[in-house]
Amino acid sequence: MPDGELDALLDRIPVLQGVRREVTDLDGGLTNRNVRVTTPDHDLVVRIFRGDAEQLGIDRDAEHHNSLAAAEAGVGAPVVDYRPDLGVLVIGYLLGQTLENASFRDAAVVARAADACRRLHAGPRFRGDFDMFRRQAAYRRTVEEQGYRLFTGYDDHADAWRRVRAALAVQAGPTVPCNNDLLAGNFVDDGERIWLIDYEYSGNNDPCFELGNTATECDLEPEQVEALTVAYVGRPVRHLLARVRLQSLVSEYGWSLWGAIQAGASGLDFDFHAWGQERFDKAARTFTSPIFDHLLEEVVRDD
Template sequence: MVEEGEGDADNGVGALLDQVPALAGPRSVADLPGGLTNRNLRVTTSTGDYVVRLSSSDAGLLGIDRDAEHANTRAAAEAGVGARVVDYRPDLGMLVITFLPGSALTNETIGGPGVLGRCARALRVLQAGPRFVNDFDMFARQAGYLADVRRHGFRLPEGYDDFAPQWERVRRALAVRPAVTVPCNNDLLAGNYIDDGERVWLIDYEYSGNNDPAFELGNTSTECDLTTEQTDELVAAFMGGPDRPAYATFRARVELQALCSSYGWSLWGFIQAASSTIDYDFYSWGMERYEKAARRFTSDGFDALLDKVAA
């Protein structure tokens, strides 16, 4: 952590912070971990504790809409599951929100006693809150990402396109009974769950939009490497128990949406690998998700899963 005048002027950050009334004056500044498309800072002043999200560009190849991110962050706060927005300065590439006390979850801690139940409650609160200003559909997102990959000649793993027929079958199975869409974060890696021991908060609404509620749980399942038993626990907590009449069908839909998450978001990694200036192995990130999807596409239970969702 640095005090004003020591280090927060790094790359002109100090001058940027001075332009936001809540952040001006004496302050301490510390970088927060994570943020593969942003630089995240914790800024503490005499009036409050804040998180500043700095974006270097509109991240057009990734399909990020900063105005929608801002609006949906406000909606999540109104729902009672997100941080309050303090300021939004698109001219500075800056979103300022309140700092949430608690710890970011990890793939190891998310399965701790009671944690998945708190995560499920947070999802229900978000999905019952104000509708978001935009929609999110992984099939449209995947098609857009794939078009950009081909247009720019980015590297794809051998065999990615071979699963196009299976991908279409997944789309058709989910479309048999279209979901009523609800506000969703859509990017629920463990670090986007903040647990204070009593409740869980959700952060980072870059890819948020109204979506199938099952995607949110499937995305969590695959991003956090949940076991089958842990996914069962998450879904049961979300639905109010495994004895609910729709539990089996919804649980199957969650599993299929986990596949959608892996196959679609893998392209995010391949785009980042070819275009990002951040020192990070994005290609391996994408391959991890692609290989999960490939295993599911070729599994013995794939056809049965489609039938169960479409039944």
């Protein structure tokens, strides 16, 4: 979007009309353009929607509702305005450092990240549910129907995928409000507490998916995954650790298709196919590893 169009868009947002403002693009945002807008009275982030929301399974009204709920839970940024007619969501800018994968080497950061997830999960119920098994099936149909390029060998793991779904159903607990997309850049650390941003894929889900998705998106080592799980639960629980690790696999296999769809549909200068391939390769290694059967046995335990 050229600067002139951006200025015209910002002029249509009431809180930004007729005031002096400084606009800075923020990093990240493959399905949004995020700009920081500073005025004499406000420090805001304007999220400008882009991408095919229908193909990617994004509900912008739910994103708005769930962003409000996350703010009420004390873990999300305040919501200032929502203009679906303009394709924007306006939220408060959070002071702090966005995490990097290496940040999780610090035990204090891991503890704050687990606390942030607990606060979100204990907060108001979200609008809509998130089930990666249903989403994966929808993404797979989209890839087939649109003729997008699929990763070689993807469907070879269909039987193993069904085994994972069956195993996770055995001790499935109640769902909780989850972000479902906690890559490192969606954690904002002010040094005392961590805030969670970006709720476009949010929905009520298994809390272990939240931890497992974080584990794979942030490239956590096995001992870091265990530390995050223990920090969240409060004590070591073998079947829950197995559940988190299996949900990492679920995240990888499901989200890889997001990359396949974006590779075929997006006009952005980004290698979405490589992004998806990386996640599929992770999943394939687990599906074919001796650890796979062990995790299926551990996750149905009663401890």
